Amino acid sequence: MMQIRTSDWPEGLTAVVAAVMFVGACASAPPSPYGEAAPSLALGPDMVDQRGRFREVYCAILEQHGPELPDFRSCEEALTRIGKEPPGTGLPVELGQSNRRLVAAVVPGVGWGCFSNWLDLQGTAATHVRRSGYDVVAIDVDALSSSSYNARQIRDAIMGMNQEGTDSRLVLVGYSKGTPDILEAVVSYPEIRERIAAVVSVAGAVGGSPVADEVTQEKLELLKHWPGAECSEGDGGALESIQPATRQAWLAENTLPREIPYYSLATCPQPDKISPVLKPSYNKLRKLNPRNDGMMLFDDQLVRGSTFVGCVNADHWAVAVPVARTHPNIAALFVDENDYPREALLEAVLRFVEEDLSRPTKRPARAVFGEPTLPGRARST
Numbered sequence: 001m002m003q004i005r006t007s008d009w010p011e012g013l014t015a016v017v018a019a020v021m022f023v024g025a026c027a028s029a030p031p032s033p034y035g036e037a038a039p040s041l042a043l044g045p046d047m048v049d050q051r052g053r054f055r056e057v058y059c060a061i062l063e064q065h066g067p068e069l070p071d072f073r074s075c076e077e078a079l080t081r082i083g084k085e086p087p088g089t090g091l092p093v094e095l096g097q098s099n100r101r102l103v104a105a106v107v108p109g110v111g112w113g114c115f116s117n118w119l120d121l122q123g124t125a126a127t128h129v130r131r132s133g134y135d136v137v138a139i140d141v142d143a144l145s146s147s148s149y150n151a152r153q154i155r156d157a158i159m160g161m162n163q164e165g166t167d168s169r170l171v172l173v174g175y176s177k178g179t180p181d182i183l184e185a186v187v188s189y190p191e192i193r194e195r196i197a198a199v200v201s202v203a204g205a206v207g208g209s210p211v212a213d214e215v216t217q218e219k220l221e222l223l224k225h226w227p228g229a230e231c232s233e234g235d236g237g238a239l240e241s242i243q244p245a246t247r248q249a250w251l252a253e254n255t256l257p258r259e260i261p262y263y264s265l266a267t268c269p270q271p272d273k274i275s276p277v278l279k280p281s282y283n284k285l286r287k288l289n290p291r292n293d294g295m296m297l298f299d300d301q302l303v304r305g306s307t308f309v310g311c312v313n314a315d316h317w318a319v320a321v322p323v324a325r326t327h328p329n330i331a332a333l334f335v336d337e338n339d340y341p342r343e344a345l346l347e348a349v350l351r352f353v354e355e356d357l358s359r360p361t362k363r364p365a366r367a368v369f370g371e372p373t374l375p376g377r378a379r380s381t
Helices: 013-020 051-068 112-119 124-130 147-159 178-188 190-195 217-225 244-253 276-286 328-334 342-357
Strands: 103-107 135-139 170-175 196-202 262-267 307-312
Touching: 051 307, 051 342, 103 147, 103 178, 103 342, 112 217, 124 135, 124 342, 135 147, 147 178, 147 190, 170 178, 170 342, 178 190, 178 196, 178 244, 190 196, 196 342, 262 342, 276 328, 307 342
Parallel strands: 103 135, 103 170, 170 196, 196 262, 262 307
Antiparallel strands: none
C-alpha cells in the first residue's frame, strides 16, 4: 500500500481529521451487543417492528443483483440481528418496475457541503434505482447551519418542485442531522406535507448525539478548509442542533404530523465494523450504550411512532459516506470499514416503503407530485 504522510495532505486536512478524532484507542474489539442471544429490543408502544419483512426485501435484492453492485456482501452480513427478530411474511418480493415511481429526496448530515466535492460522488445509487423506475435527488442544505435554518431550505426546495399526477411520490430520506432538519421542516411548514409520501431516517440524529457535546462549532468550521469545500459557517448552529439537550427539548415541545408515515433505519455495526476514525468515540459511547455506531446511540436514531425497518451492519460513516471508493489510501488508514452495498440498500428502502404505503391501513394517495426539478437547490446523487 502507498505510504501516506500527513505532511503531504492538502492544507487544513490534517487539522480537520484531528478535530473529528477523539483521544483514545481500542486494543481489541469488545464483545458484540448484537445477535439472536442478545436482549431483544424494547421499542415504544407507538412503533411497528417490520424488520422481518425488510430483511426479505433486502435479501431478495442482494440475491438477484447484489454481486453486480459495489461493495457486495451477503444479506446476513449486511443486516444486524438484535435479539429475536420478527419473522418475515413469506410473501414474494416484487423486483420489477415501480408502480408509484417514488423519488428519494436525500437530506445529508453535518458538513456534507464541505467535503462532498472531495468525495467525487459517481451517482451510482441514483443510476441503480432509476433502472427500476425510482429516482433520487439531493436537497442541498447548509453544511454548518442549524436544523431550523435548514428546515426552511427544505421547505423552499420542495415547494419549488414541479407538480403533476395524483400521487405524492416524495420520500424524504434524512441521514444523520438530515433527519432532524426534515422533522423540523414537516412541523414548521404544513404546506409541504401534502407533497410527502413518507419520511425515512437513516442513522438519524433524532434524539441528538453525545458526540456533539464534545466538539466545538469552531472546530467543526475547520471543514471549510477541506479540499474542494464549498460551504460557509451559515448561522453556526449545526452542533447545537444535534446536542441531546436541544433535540430532546424539541421533541418534547413538538408533535410530528400524523398524516405522514415515518420509517427508521438504524446503524448497528458489529464491533469489528467500526473504522479507526470512529473507534475512540465508539468506545466513549459504549459507556452509555454498547449499541452505537460511533456517533449515535441506537435509541436516539428512532423516530417516535415510526415503522422500525431494521439495523444495518455499518458504522455511522459507512452507511452513507463512500470515502473508500474514491480515496482508498486515506480510507485504509482512517475508514477501513467503509465498504457497504449502499445502492442495494437504497433500492430495498424504496421497495419496502412502496409496498408498505400500498397497504389499506396506510393513508390514501392525495397530493400531487411530479418530476423533482429543484432549480438551484437539487441535484442528482
